Amino acid sequence: MPPYQRIVILTGAGISAESGVATFRDKDGIWSKYSIEDVATPEAFRRDPKRVHDFYNMRRRDHATVKPNAAHYALARLEAEHNGEVTLVTQNIDALHEQAGSKNLIHMHGELLKAWCLLCDGRFAWEADLSLETICPGCGRPHGLRPDVVWFGEMPYEMDRIGALLEAADLFLSIGTSGNVYPAAGFVALARRAGAHTVELNLEPSEGASYFADTIHGPATQVVPAYVERVLKT
Numbered sequence: 222m223p224p225y226q227r228i229v230i231l232t233g234a235g236i237s238a239e240s241g242v243a244t245f246r247d248k249d250g251i252w253s254k255y256s257i258e259d260v261a262t263p264e265a266f267r268r269d270p271k272r273v274h275d276f277y278n279m280r281r282r283d284h285a286t287v288k289p290n291a292a293h294y295a296l297a298r299l300e301a302e303h304n305g306e307v308t309l310v311t312q313n314i315d316a317l318h319e320q321a322g323s324k325n326l327i328h329m330h331g332e333l334l335k336a337w338c339l340l341c342d343g344r345f346a347w348e349a350d351l352s353l354e355t356i357c358p359g360c361g362r363p364h365g366l367r368p369d370v371v372w373f374g375e376m377p378y379e380m381d382r383i384g385a386l387l388e389a390a391d392l393f394l395s396i397g398t399s400g401n402v403y404p405a406a407g408f409v410a411l412a413r414r415a416g417a418h419t420v421e422l423n424l425e426p427s428e429g430a431s432y433f434a435d436t437i438h439g440p441a442t443q444v445v446p447a448y449v450e451r452v453l454k455t
């Protein structure tokens with residue numbers, strides 16, 4: 222394994238599964254209980270904001286009970302100890318990567334523990350419930366706050382920066398994602414075109430498994446620390 226200089230890592234819900242955070246498309250996943258059209262689009266929020274707030278309030282409350290797992294800590298260790306650049310791009314809206322110590326982190330789908338005021342464009346750390354009546358700490362008005370997450374049909378955050386990182390990558394790891402959601406599911410093709418070595422670490426082959434030069438299947442808490450160990454030894 223050559224020494225890699227510019228590592229880009231994409232994570233999805235599977236990396237948080239062993240922390241007790243529900244994934245989306247596994248059996249009993251979130252989308253088996255809720256429909257995307259009802260809780261994860263701007264139209265849903267316009268149509269029934271209370272229903273959408275309740276969905277994220279439930280997930281925010283659950284989040285208070287979970288902790289990072291060995292896979293989150295292994296990625297934080299890789300960033301801290303690897304002699305080269307390590308950038309973590311997560312689709313997840315949980316805060317487990319930062320709680321495990323990752324710093325060079327991009328939340329491309331936003332953050333569960335942040336609120337965004339559509340009246341004053343302010344963004345605020347937020348752990349409590351949100352509702353239409355919640356007063357914005359920035360502009361002092363109600364009826365403006367929403368979860369600061371990227372819904373379907375909305376542009377993910379920092380796409381230009383992510384594109385530049387993929388262009389320059391020499392190693393691209395995709396961890397715990399089913400490869401169903403774009404544009405994240407297309408990152409492996411961009412990384413390959415840039416000449417990066419591409420590895421999927423997932424419980425089972427994802428939709429995009431065939432795009433990867435290497436695939437390692439198993440629970441994240443086992444396969445991720447083992448792979449990080451191998452990279453750090455080069």
Ligand code: BV8
Pocket residue numbers: 232233234235236238239244245246247250261312313314330370371372373374375376377396397398399400401402403404422423424425426427439440441442
């Ligand atoms: C965009 C935040 C364009 C909210 C999320 C029509 C209109 C508009 C767009 C589209 C359209 N049709 C299609 C699209 C594109 C759409 C899309 O891809 N749809 C899919 C369903 C087909 N994408 C979008 O809309 C994106 N925006 O395209 O904008 C645009 C252009 C110009 C101007 C404006 C807009 C935005 C997508 C972001 C949506 N928000 N999340 C929230 O979380 O509530 S997506 C959501 O899915 C999460 O972020 C999640 O992370 C992500 C992907 O899911 P995964 O993470 O992969 O989770 P999943 O459960 O699927 O898989 C888990 C995996 O882990 C499995 O493989 C499993 O085997 C594995 N696993 C399980 N346990 C373990 C494990 N692995 C290891 N160890 C274990 N223990």
